[in-house]
Amino acid sequence: MALEMESMDNRADISQDVLSNEVFLDIRERIVDLESLPAPNSALVRLLGLLNQDSCTPRAVTKAIEKDPSLASQVLKIANSAFYGLRGKIKSIDRAIVFIGMEEVRNICLTACLSQQFKGLDFAPSFDIPSFWQHSLLTAILSRNMAAKMDWIATQEAYLLGLLHDLGRLVIASVMHDYFEKIISQQRASGTGLFEAELATGSPHTTIGSWLAIKWGLPDPVRDVILYHHNPTEAGRFTREASLVQIASFISKSFESSGLSGAIQVPASEVLALAGISEEELSQFTDEEKGLDKVVVDFFNVLFGPNGSRRHGS
Secondary structure, three states: OHHHHHHHHHHOOOOHHHHOOHHHHHHHHHHHHOOOOOOOOHHHHHHHHHHOOOOOOHHHHHHHHHOOHHHHHHHHHHHOOOOOOOOOOOOOHHHHHHHHOHHHHHHHHHHHHHHHHHOOOOOOOOOOHHHHHHHHHHHHHHHHHHHOOOOOOOHHHHHHHHHHOOHHHHHHHHHOHHHHHHHHHHHHHHOOOHHHHHHHHOOOHHHHHHHHHHHHOOOHHHHHHHHHOOOHHHOHHHHHHHHHHHHHHHHHHHHOOOOOOOOOOOOOHHHHHHHOOOHHHHHHHHHHHOOHHHHHHHHHHHHHOOOOOOOOOO
16 A cells, blocks of 8 residues: 555645645555446447557447447437437447547546446535536537547547546545535635645645545546646646646636636647647637537436536435
8 A cells, every 4th residue: 555655645646745645545545445446348448449549440339339238328319419419310339430430439438438437426414416527528529529630649539538537526525524514614714726725725626636536547638637637837848738738727617607616717838839729710719619608408318417516416
């Protein structure tokens, strides 16, 4: 256990002054020892492996999905949802790949697998499940759509980074109810954003999410974007990726009419420059994507069903 703890300290780039904080240490130990938090399921592991293969074929994707009937069912439901405008036309995974493309099918699978990891867990009373997943989905799609206009990042990688960027917040709300409620109380008392309230309370979701990414063996870009998406300039090799996700998250929040994220701030000019986006391009892209949040609601409803709107439990 000591070796695993040391590895987490080194890879998460945690300063010694923070490590001396008893709350921080307690949370770290809870994440390392956590047995109630499920390891990534076999379907998610297979799909993450396929994402890293340049030679991945449609048949390989189809076979990976069909090994999990529940996953295959969800893929077909989402492919036939209003999100893609193909209601009732897609009857098989093969046809889903033909109609909406292999990349979109992989993105659906990743989203469905991640949601299944936490479905059925009891969440903190103040945690808003729909707001969390809708923000994550929006950020993933916006990251992908921005990446399509760039030549330095693959769209499927951008989608994954956007989808997982707030993973730590999901962990806090699902297995550390008391800590999550303390954060919410701090936010309400101070009037700050949720991230600032996390910093004032103990460990932020960025650090906690990066620990889980390490525990799950996720790739370095995923771990670093989770850790640094609130501070992209500190992300080292992955400053561009972290900047892209922060911008996508900003746009997502600008579309949201409610939630616990606090005041919306425009990304710093340095962050825009790192991602290779001008303020004019940001404004134009935001205008082009307006209305996307309404369509994502249908995606969410397919994933979670009619009871998905409950604030906790599932």
